[in-house]
Amino acid sequence: MEPELAGSPFFCSWSGGKDSALAFHRAVRHGGVPGVMVTMMTETGLRSRSHGLRREVLARQAAAIGVPIRFVATTWDDYENKFCAEVRSVVAGGIGRGVFGDIDTESHREWELSVCARAGATAHLPLWQTERPTLMRELLDSGFQAAVVAVRDGLLPPEILGRVIDAEMLGLFTDAGVDIAGENGEYHTVVTGGPIFRTPLRLTFGETVLRDGVWFIDAEADVG
Numbered sequence: 001m002e003p004e005l006a007g008s009p010f011f012c013s014w015s016g017g018k019d020s021a022l023a024f025h026r027a028v029r030h031g032g033v034p035g036v037m038v039t040m041m042t043e044t045g046l047r048s049r050s051h052g053l054r055r056e057v058l059a060r061q062a063a064a065i066g067v068p069i070r071f072v073a074t075t076w077d078d079y080e081n082k083f084c085a086e087v088r089s090v091v092a093g094g095i096g097r098g099v100f101g102d103i104d105t106e107s108h109r110e111w112e113l114s115v116c117a118r119a120g121a122t123a124h125l126p127l128w129q130t131e132r133p134t135l136m137r138e139l140l141d142s143g144f145q146a147a148v149v150a151v152r153d154g155l156l157p158p159e160i161l162g163r164v165i166d167a168e169m170l171g172l173f174t175d176a177g178v179d180i181a182g183e184n185g186e187y188h189t190v191v192t193g194g195p196i197f198r199t200p201l202r203l204t205f206g207e208t209v210l211r212d213g214v215w216f217i218d219a220e221a222d223v224g
Contacts, residue, residue: 004122005027005030005031005032005097005124006030006031006032007031007032007033008031008032008033008096008097009032009033009034009035009094009095009096009097010027010032010033010034010035010095010097010098010099010124011035011036011037011038011087011090011095011097011098011099011121012024012027012034012036012037012038012067012098012099012100013038013039013098013099013100013101013112014037014038014039014058014061014062014069015039015048015050015051015101015188016039016048016050016051016053016057016058016061016190016191017050017051017101017146017149017188017189017190017191018139018144018146018165018189018191019101019102019103019127019181020100020101021101021144021146021191021194021196022101022126022127022135022138022139022142022144023099023100023101023125023126023127024065024099024196025142025144025194025195025196026126026127027099027124027126028196030126032097032099032124034065034067035067035090035093035094035095036067036068036069036070036090036093036095037062037065037067037068037069037070038069038070038072038083038086038087038090039058039069039070039071039072040072040074040079040082040083041055041071041072041073041074042073042074043073043074043075044073045071045073049074049076049079050188051149051150051188051189051190052149052150052188052211052216053149053190053219054218054219054220054221055071056220056221057190057201057203057219057220057221058071060201060221061190061191061201064197064198064199064200064201065196065197065198066198070086070090072086080111080115083115084115084118084119085119087115087116087119087120087121088119088120090121091119091120091121095121096120096121096122097121097122097124098112098116098121098122098123098124099124099125099126100112100123100124100125101125101126101127102125102127102128102183103127103128103129103130103132103135103181103183104128104129104183105183109123109125109128112125132179132180132181132183133180135181136165136170136180136181139165140165140166140167142194142195143193143194143195144191144193144194144195145164145191145192145193145194145200146164146165146189146190146191146192147162147163147164147165147189147190147192147203147205147219148160148161148162148163148164148165148169148187148188148189148217149161149162149188149189149190149216149217149219150187150188150214150215150216150217151186151187151214151215152185152186152187152213152214152215153210153213153214153215154213155176155178155186156172156173156176156178156186156187158208158210158215158217160172160187161205161208161215161216161217162205162217162219164192165189173186173187185214190203190219201221202221202222203219203220203221203222204219204220204221204222205217205218205219206218206219206220
């Protein structure tokens, strides 16, 4: 982590999954001060663009962590402009650092550095170039609970949807020959608990659907 993040407020590009949660956790451990989460949504604003999570699930995550969240509805074509505009608004509010959960996809890193620079912010990638076994061991050892909400068809079985990642599932990923951290989009998760949560989140998993070559499972936040 870049030392200049210490003592600085940051926004987190929040997917609701394990990588953004672990990046948030590392940023706080290195002295960053969480200010706001930013989540990009579909055109309707009802689900997240990246993981297909319901708005209310993301809102419950933010409440359980104790940090406000901003939702930005957008098309893929207008994604960059909308994200940049939101970052400018966050910067205007006094938050000049952005935290992202990418591991080693260079094109993602270049995009994040570029859009943050355009908006007057500095991008930080706390997970950058961390070895996969180290990253996943840290996730489990830190006490994060991350349930699988999407798997790419033909790479991983949809039967694992809704299951929390554990050592057994990491073995399944290895046996399937996929990136155990899912960096190439093999799977996505929703985080329901861990060291950044004040209280754990309770979810109910519903129907599954195949969309654009990816199996998704619907997740709802339990009431009460």
